[in-house]
Amino acid sequence: MPDSRANRSLIAQLLVLVVGSFSFGVFLLPPLYDVFCDITGFGGRTNSEAAVVAEAPDLTREVRIEFVTSLNEYAQFEFAADADSMTVHPGKMYFATFTARNLSDESKVAQAVPSVAPNTAAGHFTKIECFCFTSQEFQAGEKRPMPLQFIVNPELPDYVDTITLQYTFFDTARLAANTEN
Amino acid sequence: MTAAVADAHDHHDDHGPAKGIGRWLFSTNHKDIGTMYLVFSLIMFFIGGAMAMVIRSELAIPGLQFVHPEFFNQMTTMHALIMVFGAVMPAFVGLANWMIPLMIGAPDMALPRMNNWSFWILPVAFGILLSTLFMPGGAPAGGWTMYPPLILQTGDAFPFLIFSVHLMGLSSIMGAINVIVTIINMRAPDMSLLKMPMFVWTWLITAYLLIAVMPVLAGAVTMLLTDQFFGTSFFLAAGGGDPVMFQHIFWFFGHPEVYIMILPAFGVVSEIIPTFSRKPLFGHDSMVYAASCIAFLSFIVWAHHMFTVGMPLTGQLFFMFATMLIAVPTGVKIFNWVATMWRGAMTFETPMLFSLAFVFLFTIGGFSGLMLAIAPADVQYHDTYFVVAHFHYVLVPGSVFAIMAGAYYWLPKWTGHMYNETLGKAHFWASTIFVNITFFPMHFLGLAAMPRRIPDYSTQYADFNTVASIGAIGFGLSQLLFVWVLLTSKKGEKATAEVWDNPPGLEWTVPSPAPYHTFETPPKLNESHGFH
Amino acid sequence: MIRKSFLSLSGLLLAGTASADWALNMPKGVTDLSLETYNLHMMVFWWCVGIGAVVFGVMIYSLIKHRKSKGVEPAKFSHSTTAEIVWTTIPVVILVLMAVPTAETMVRMEDSRNPDLTIVVTGYQWKWHYKYQDSDIEFYSSLARSSLEARRKQSGVDPFSVDNYLLDVDNPVVVPSGSKIRLLFTASDVIHSWWMPDFAIKKDAIPGIVNEAWFRPNEVGTYRGQCAELCGKDHGYMPIVVEVVEPEAFAAWVDSRNVEQ
Numbered sequence: 001m002p003d004s005r006a007n008r009s010l011i012a013q014l015l016v017l018v019v020g021s022f023s024f025g026v027f028l029l030p031p032l033y034d035v036f037c038d039i040t041g042f043g044g045r046t047n048s049e050a051a052v053v054a055e056a057p058d059l060t061r062e063v064r065i066e067f068v069t070s071l072n073e074y075a076q077f078e079f080a081a082d083a084d085s086m087t088v089h090p091g092k093m094y095f096a097t098f099t100a101r102n103l104s105d106e107s108k109v110a111q112a113v114p115s116v117a118p119n120t121a122a123g124h125f126t127k128i129e130c131f132c133f134t135s136q137e138f139q140a141g142e143k144r145p146m147p148l149q150f151i152v153n154p155e156l157p158d159y160v161d162t163i164t165l166q167y168t169f170f171d172t173a174r175l176a177a178n179t180e181n
Numbered sequence: 182m183t184a185a186v187a188d189a190h191d192h193h194d195d196h197g198p199a200k201g202i203g204r205w206l207f208s209t210n211h212k213d214i215g216t217m218y219l220v221f222s223l224i225m226f227f228i229g230g231a232m233a234m235v236i237r238s239e240l241a242i243p244g245l246q247f248v249h250p251e252f253f254n255q256m257t258t259m260h261a262l263i264m265v266f267g268a269v270m271p272a273f274v275g276l277a278n279w280m281i282p283l284m285i286g287a288p289d290m291a292l293p294r295m296n297n298w299s300f301w302i303l304p305v306a307f308g309i310l311l312s313t314l315f316m317p318g319g320a321p322a323g324g325w326t327m328y329p330p331l332i333l334q335t336g337d338a339f340p341f342l343i344f345s346v347h348l349m350g351l352s353s354i355m356g357a358i359n360v361i362v363t364i365i366n367m368r369a370p371d372m373s374l375l376k377m378p379m380f381v382w383t384w385l386i387t388a389y390l391l392i393a394v395m396p397v398l399a400g401a402v403t404m405l406l407t408d409q410f411f412g413t414s415f416f417l418a419a420g421g422g423d424p425v426m427f428q429h430i431f432w433f434f435g436h437p438e439v440y441i442m443i444l445p446a447f448g449v450v451s452e453i454i455p456t457f458s459r460k461p462l463f464g465h466d467s468m469v470y471a472a473s474c475i476a477f478l479s480f481i482v483w484a485h486h487m488f489t490v491g492m493p494l495t496g497q498l499f500f501m502f503a504t505m506l507i508a509v510p511t512g513v514k515i516f517n518w519v520a521t522m523w524r525g526a527m528t529f530e531t532p533m534l535f536s537l538a539f540v541f542l543f544t545i546g547g548f549s550g551l552m553l554a555i556a557p558a559d560v561q562y563h564d565t566y567f568v569v570a571h572f573h574y575v576l577v578p579g580s581v582f583a584i585m586a587g588a589y590y591w592l593p594k595w596t597g598h599m600y601n602e603t604l605g606k607a608h609f610w611a612s613t614i615f616v617n618i619t620f621f622p623m624h625f626l627g628l629a630a631m632p633r634r635i636p637d638y639s640t641q642y643a644d645f646n647t648v649a650s651i652g653a654i655g656f657g658l659s660q661l662l663f664v665w666v667l668l669t670s671k672k673g674e675k676a677t678a679e680v681w682d683n684p685p686g687l688e689w690t691v692p693s694p695a696p697y698h699t700f701e702t703p704p705k706l707n708e709s710h711g712f713h
Numbered sequence: 714m715i716r717k718s719f720l721s722l723s724g725l726l727l728a729g730t731a732s733a734d735w736a737l738n739m740p741k742g743v744t745d746l747s748l749e750t751y752n753l754h755m756m757v758f759w760w761c762v763g764i765g766a767v768v769f770g771v772m773i774y775s776l777i778k779h780r781k782s783k784g785v786e787p788a789k790f791s792h793s794t795t796a797e798i799v800w801t802t803i804p805v806v807i808l809v810l811m812a813v814p815t816a817e818t819m820v821r822m823e824d825s826r827n828p829d830l831t832i833v834v835t836g837y838q839w840k841w842h843y844k845y846q847d848s849d850i851e852f853y854s855s856l857a858r859s860s861l862e863a864r865r866k867q868s869g870v871d872p873f874s875v876d877n878y879l880l881d882v883d884n885p886v887v888v889p890s891g892s893k894i895r896l897l898f899t900a901s902d903v904i905h906s907w908w909m910p911d912f913a914i915k916k917d918a919i920p921g922i923v924n925e926a927w928f929r930p931n932e933v934g935t936y937r938g939q940c941a942e943l944c945g946k947d948h949g950y951m952p953i954v955v956e957v958v959e960p961e962a963f964a965a966w967v968d969s970r971n972v973e974q
Contacts, residue, residue: 014392072419328943555811635948
């Protein structure tokens with residue numbers, strides 16, 4: 001075999017490449033994707049932790065906020081926004097309430113997953129306080145209101161006149177069940 | 182001309198192939214391993230083809246005749262996995278194993294034992310994959326793209342699917358490392374990189390693509406596995422994950438993957454057209470740059486598979502423009518092939534016929550690819566038979582025809598005998614006619630709005646589906662002619678060392694059949710081998 | 714059984730030509746944007762035809778003229794920088810010519826402002842659910858009963874005897890013509906894709922994510938589409954039907970729905 005030292009160093013380099021691209025796929029791409037989504041609003045992604053934003057109301061402009069609620073297949077809940085829509089001024093803080101009820105006769109842990117359309121608006125819809133930041137436990141048959149406090153960034157592009165905020169209710173027990181079997 | 186070989190024989194008389202099954206199980210000889218890869222890929226081609234026959238039989242007329250929808254989905258999924266990972270990729274690795282050492286004047290692959298491993302992993306991987314057909318819940322049915330959440334609904338087959346994909350990836354990565362080390366370290370002393378034949382060049386680029394993206398696929402399927410069994414939620418919205426992220430990661434692998442399946446085909450065709458045009462390859466260096474350019478662009482176009490997932494406008498525009506750009510280097514390749522033929526003195530033996538059909542039909546696949554790049558039109562084409570027509574045009578008369586062309590071109594070098602030219606031409610014409618009858622009508626079906634991956638369809642799609650099914654069965658049967666050619670391949674007249682009319686390349690300086698050991702001492706390059 | 718299939722195959726071939734529908738091209742659709750999409754599709758198509766005519770023309774000429782059997786001596790040339798520059802530059806120019814009108818259409822497609830009506834579309838395995846925003850109208854839409862019998866394996870029912878086989882639903886979506894209708898897409902289980910060729914809309918319905926698209930139908934009529942993303946065993950059996958009606962008829966339909974509910 002010609003020059004096995006040259007072979008060994010080339011193989012070592014190539015193995016580093018292999019490990020590197022695996023790590024890139026598993027460890028780097030998911031967080032990069034998250035950052036990318038947060039910046040671009042790709043996938044209608046909004047902030048997942050409480051934000052602090054100063055109010056700077058722009059009373060000359062009105063934006064319609066629409067609420068859409070969905071249930072994932074295994075979530076035995078009743079879940080709806082108290083009002084289907086509201087009109088807001090950018091830069092001003094607003095409250096909205098959603099109500100959920102556990103339809104099953106055992107206690108359930110639910111997670112609400114938010115998504116915003118159009119996705120260019122997602123980065124401009126900031127949640128100050130949201131029931132979606134943590135999972136919510138419901139006793140059997142329990143019904144309770146869940147608050148949302150939000151602000152629309154005045155820098156919202158002027159070609160957006162309606163923001164749709166969707167929450168999907170997931171039963172997190174399904175996740176746990178997957179892990180067990 | 183045969184001095185190097187004769188020299189090799191002097192001190193290697195004791196070192197011929199081992200006898201019996203051991204020769205194959207423990208082989209470290211690049212020619213034996215190449216043969217095993219090629220035979221394996223042919224077997225997989227027929228298994229995957231049989232699944233295609235099931236699909237086309239079911240789709241021949243409206244209504245469900247033969248299989249249930251669940252099984253139909255298993256067939257489309259398995260057909261794709263087997264053809265991509267079991268037929269096309271191993272066939273190119275087989276050609277690489279056989280030909281790269283011969284083309285660069287090396288005695289063998291650089292890492293012969295790993296070569297043995299990377300082959301023998303494959304039968305295990307596909308044994309596992311095929312065994313899922315008999316498991317409760319059946320084989321995977323979520324498509325070869327394995328999109329979650331659907332793929333997580335797979336039955337007992339799920340972990341076996343993931344494991345077999347891991348094994349296929351492992352095999353490809355080991356093969357790629359071997360190819361790179363061989364090409365970089367074992368070339369004949371005066372063969373500079375830019376003097377390398379195109380097949381070697383395209384394989385070098387392909388091998389780097391494999392190393393870059395196969396681990397990403399491994400990562401993606403590993404994340405599926407941990408989502409299913411270990412409580413992570415990479416792709417589960419409930420736990421803060423995102424199912425769309427899988428599509429991004431998958432296509433980050435998937436788009437380079439399609440070039441992994443076509444670049445070596447470019448290489449094969451670039452060897453064959455000059456030989457039968459009796460003229461050197463036009464623009465060798467620009468071909469190298471074009472191939473590198475395609476490889477680079479393949480990393481930044483992945484989301485053109487996802488124009489319907491709801492991307493921001495800027496994202497759509499970026500991926501559209503980047504995708505359209507690929508047409509430029511691909512065009513350069515096609516123009517260079519045509520310029521190679523121009524004012525040549527062409528003859529039309531079977532390898533040349535397959536190569537010419539490749540240029541014609543791959544270009545048609547390229548045109549539909551350009552149409553698919555136009556994002557608003559893609560919204561209409563996406564997930565329809567138009568896409569099915571597109572990728573079958575680039576993969577069947579593209580990759581598969583190039584493999585066939587390569588097989589006919591080098592077969593006399595492997596066996597030492599000329600194959601039966603009449604049978605070869607019959608195989609070519611039958612394949613070319615039927616491949617078009619099969620896949621051309623699919624363009625119309627897609628434009629008329631027939632979705633892909635459906636077991637039954639509305640009656641207005643009946644006519645073209647019947648035509649496509651007849652074509653598919655014809656194409657399937659035509660491939661039996663190829664088996665006939667192979668079975669009779671040792672009966673023809675003895676082949677000379679050159680086989681063809683003064684072909685370029687070192688592989689033609691060794692006798693036919695190529696001795697078990699070649700180029701024990703590195704050859705000298707000279708003009709008569711097509712090196713300048 | 715094989716013989717029987719062959720008989721029915723040949724029978725259907727004949728029947729097929731009787732009710733032949735050898736449609737070759739994309740529908741122009743009934744919205745301005747579907748027509749623009751069609752025009753883009755045709756523009757690229759004709760570019761491809763033109764380029765193909767030149768490239769294949771040169772190649773076929775060469776295949777006929779430059780053969781050894783004609784006794785030609787092969788030329789020796791192997792590169793030409795001028796040629797390489799020419800055939801790199803011309804495609805770039807053509808691509809720019811294609812990209813500009815395409816980008817303009819894409820910008821118009823994104824403009825979902827001021828809708829007259831918003832409908833939330835949710836994908837289920839294997840049916841669609843529609844909810845009209847700001848009203849109580851909501852319903853599931855599944856494969857019509859007429860196809861259910863015929864779709865079973867070896868049902869013995871001739872699909873040609875079923876009207877709109879696999880393309881009809883029990884509850885169609887009803888929308889007024891001339892209005893801007895905005896659709897919001899999501900899914901409850903796996904990814905689906907809502908596709909209506911005549912409106913040039915295909916948008917994935919993804920669990921946990923909301924997507925939007927819009928259309929303004931210019932013509933009254935019944936339009937049919939299908940789920941376009943593999944979603945499990947009955948993926949082929951979740952069609953979409955949209956009935957575009959005059960605004961008065963739509964108002965009447967809304968009233969009748971409200972009485973029912």
